[in-house]
Amino acid sequence: MISEKAAGIAAQCRHYAMCKIDFLGTGLCPPGEDNHYVSYYPQGRMDLYDALAKGLIPVTERLVDIANTCTLCGICDKQCHFVTELRPMVVMRALKDHVGSHIAENKKIVQIEEDDILKQFKKVVGEKNATNDPAILVTYSNDPAPMAKIQMPQYVVLPSGREEVKNIISVCNQFKIPFAVRGNGSSVFGIVMSEGVVLDMGRNKEISMDKDNWKINIGAGVSAFDLQIEADKNGFRVNSAEPSALICSNIMCSGILSTFSNSYGTGADNYVDAEFVSNQGEAFNLNDKKGPNLFGFDKQGSPSPGICTGASIKLQPVTEDEEGLGIPFSSFDEAATFCRDLSRRRIGISIALLGGEYISTFISPTSDMAEKVKTLFIETLGISFLVVVIGDKYAIETIKKMAPITINDKLFRLMMLSLPQMVAGEWIEMLGELETNRNLYELFCKEEMYPLLETVLNPSPEAIGSVVPEDLRDFYTQLYSRPEMTNLAWLSTFRILSSRMGRFKHVVAFIGYAPLDKIEVIKKMIGEFKRIGDKYNLKHDYGFLTPVDLGKRAILEYDFYIDHTNPAEIQQMLRAMGEAGPMVGEMSMNTKGIQWINTILFQGFSRKENFLYR
Amino acid sequence: MKLSRKEILGLRKKKEAVFLITGATGFIGSHTAIKLLKRGYRVIMFSRPNRGATAGERIKAMFEWFELDTDEFGANLEIIEGFLDKPDLGISKKTYSYLLNTVDEIIHCAANTSFSEKKRGELETVNIGILKNLSSLINSENSRCYFFHHISTVYVAGKQKNIFEETLINTPEFNNVYEETKYRGEQFISEVFPQSGVRVNIYRSSIVYGDSENGRSTLFNAVYYPVKMALFLKNTYRNDILKKGGEKAKQMGVRLDEDGSIFLPIRMGNKSGGTINLIPINYYTDAFIAILEYSVDPGIFHIINNSDTTLDDLTGFFSKSFNIKGFRSVSGEELKEEPLNALEILFSEYLKMYEPYIRDIRRFDNKRSEKILSKSNIKCPEFDLDIFSRCMNYAISVNWKNPWK
C-alpha cells in the first residue's frame, strides 16, 4: 500500500543533497555513508518511494536491502527540515512498511540478471560498486531541473580514483555506451542523466593537506562542506560553493562562485592543479604542457573535456580576528555602489549583496517565518538589501567608518534568536508606527539600542526553536545554542543556510557575471528578469551579487521558483527560460562584462580574465 | 455661483441636500457622517474595501462601534464602494452618473496624515491627486454639486512664525510633507473649484484627539503615541525588575521606586516656549456642522482650542496618570553631556517629527469661526488631566487599535 501523504512528500525532494553531508553535526545517514549510492541516502529513498507510487519500479533485491538498512534514526528529518521544512521520516517509514508487507505477503522480489557489461564494470570497481538494479537506476533517472526528462540509465557505477574512471570509460567506449557524470545532487541544466551509464563520483572522499604548498588535494567525491571543514580544522579556508556540491563536479560545471570570490577570485584562481580522464579514456593533468588548454575560454560554449577525478585546491589564510558585518540599504544602487567601493579598496574578504528574499529565507527556520521576516525587513525596517561582509578587524573598523549603520555579529545573533518576537508583537508594531523620515533600521541597528532590544526581544535559542514543530524544538534549541549557527563569518564560509532558498519551491537560478562598473546595466538585467517572471506568473526575486576582480565585475544571481511536480509551472518556466536566455545573450553581445553560466558550462577551469574581459 | 444662498439654505432646511463624504471610515469622516445622519441629512459614505472587507461591511462594523445600525437611517444613508485615487473613482459609469445627478455637497475628509518624507508618493496621491479626480466630477457639466467642504489643517502655515488668519496664505517652507501636500491641496481647490460656480469652504483644525466626554477614539497617533511607547517601556522594565532580577533595567538606569512609580531616565531638550493645540473630536464635529450650516458664503475657518497645552503639562498628566517618573527637560548642553540612551533615542525621534506641533510657536486666529461657534455656545474644553486620563485609558482598553477594524 502506498501512502498518499508519504508519496506527496517524496515527490517534493529537491535533490539538494544536503542529506549527503553532515552539516548539522547530527552524523550522516548510516546506510548512505556505507553504500555510497544516492539510493541509500534519504534523497534516493524519497525518489524510490515516488517511483513506487508511480509504478515505475518493482520490488527488487536492492530495494529490499535499501528499505532494510534504514535504521529509522531520524537524522534525515532534522537535516531536511532545516533546509526544506519537509519531514522525510514519513517516507522512510512508509518505504519500510511497503517493502515489509510485500515480503510478508510473499510477493515476488525481482532479481536482475547481470550482463557482460556489468561484469566488466564490476571487475573495475568491485562487486558493490556497479549495478543494473532498477532500485538504484531510478534514483539516477530524474532531476528537478525544468528541462530534465526522465532517463533511466542501464547501469550506475561508483568509480573511485583516476584509474578506475579510466577503465570504466574504456568499457563504455568499447561497448559504445553513453555516459553521464554526476556529483552530489541536481544540476542547473539537468545534464546528469544518461540512457547508458551514470558515473556517481561520490565514492572517492580522499583529502590530504599540503600546507607547505598552500593547497589541499581532494578526490572527486569530496563535498564543499567536507573540504571546508578540513581546511578550517587546519586554520585555512578554501573558496567553495554550495556545501553539498562535490568540488570537482562543481569546477567542471561552472567553476567555483562564492561570496569569497571577491578576494579569492573565480575560475582558474582557485586551483593549483587537477587531474582528468578524457572522454576517450586518457589521463591528463590541468598543468600538463601538452594537455588540453582548459585555461582558455570559448564564448560559444565548450563540450566537456572529460571527467575531473581529483584537484588541488588553493588554501587561503585566515586571521583570528575575522568578523561579519551587515550593512543595510533601502536602495540597490547604493548597496551595489558600496560593494564596488569596498572591493576596489580591497576592504573585506567575502562580500555579498543580498536581497530581502534571501536574507529572510536564510535566517528563518520555516517558510512561514521567512514571509514575516521579509515583510519586517523590507516594509517595517526598510532593509531591502543587505551587504554582508566578512573581514578582519581592520576591515570591520573601516567599514564602520564608511557606513554609519551596521549589523554586527552581536546584533545579528540577537535578531536571529528573537525572530518570533521580532516579526510580531507590540514592540515591532509600535516601532512601525513611529513617524520618521529615516529608514527604521537606522534607529533599530544603532549600538545604543542593543540593551533595549535585548530587553524587549528576549533572544534565546528556545525562542527560535519555538517556531518549528514540537518534536523538533529541542533539537533546534540545541542547534541554535551553538555559537557558529549565528555567526556571520562561519555561516558565510560554510553556507549551510543558502540551500533554504529552495524551501518554498525548487529554484531555477540564473547565474552569471555582470559589469559592476555599470550598475545601470545590472539593474536593467534585474528589471528584465523581473518582467519575465511577472509575465509567466512565476515567483521570482533578485538573489545576490558579489564583486569580482576588485569590483570591476560581479557575480549576479536572479532566481525563479517552480513547483517541479506541477507540469503547468514547468511549462511556464520553460517559456520564461526561452525568453530570458536570448535576453541575456543579446545583452552580453552588446555589453562587455556579461557572461552567463550556460556559456561557462564545462569551462570552470578557465582564467577569469578570459571570460570577464572579452 | 451654481445655487443662491437661499436655495442652499432651503435644500438643507428641508434636509434634501445630499452630502457625499470621502474618507468616510476615517477618524474625522466617520464622526462627521454620523453627526450629519443624526441631524437628518442624506449622506453617501464613500469608502474603499480593505483587507477583504467591502466598504459596506466596514461601515457596518464602524456603526456598531458607534452603537448604531446602518438600517436605522433608512434611505438617508447610502454606501458607495470605490477608489478615490482612480480617475473614474473606481466606480461604474452608472454609479458615476448617479453621483453627478445626486450629490449636492461634498465633504472631503479623505487624507493621509503621515509626516514621513518616505511616504511622499502616497501623500501626494491622497492629499492632492484625489482632489484632481474629484474636480473632474464636480466640474462636469451635469454635476449638481454646488458646495465643496474641504477638511484641512491649520498647519498649512508651514514654518512661518506669524499669526495666521482665516484666509488663503502663502507658505514658502514646510515642516513636513503633510503640511506641504495639504497646502498644495488648498491651493488647488481654491483655484479650480470656484471656476465652475462651486462654493468652497475650508475647515482647518489643529490636532484632533478622541472624545473628551468618554475618551473614545479610533485613532491613536500624535499625542497618544509617546504615551503608548512609555507605557510599553514601563511594563517591559517592570517585568524585568519583578520577574527577572532587574539586570537589564539596572543597565538602562530604570528603577522601581518605593512609592511604586517607575523611573525611566529620559532627558528632553528644553527648547523654550511653544505649546500644543489639541481639540477633541466631539468639539470638532459640533464646530464643523455649526459652521457648515451657518456659513453659506465660501470661507476659511480655523477650528482650534483657545487654550493651549504645554509639553510640561503633558508630561505632568502622564506622570500622574501612570506613575512614571524620569522625563525631564534639560538644556542643550546637558543633553550633549552623555550620549542618548536607547529610550531617549526613541523619544527624540518622535519629538523630531512632532516638535513643530508640541512646541508650536505659530498662532492661529479664529475670529470668523468663533463668531459662529459662540452663537451656538460651542466651546472647546481645555485639555486637562481628566480628559487626558479618560482618553488614554480608553486607548489602553482597546489596546491602542481602532476597535472596529
Ligand code: SF4
Ligand atoms: S532514518 Fe533512515 S533514511 Fe533517514 S537518516 Fe536514518 S537511516 Fe537514513
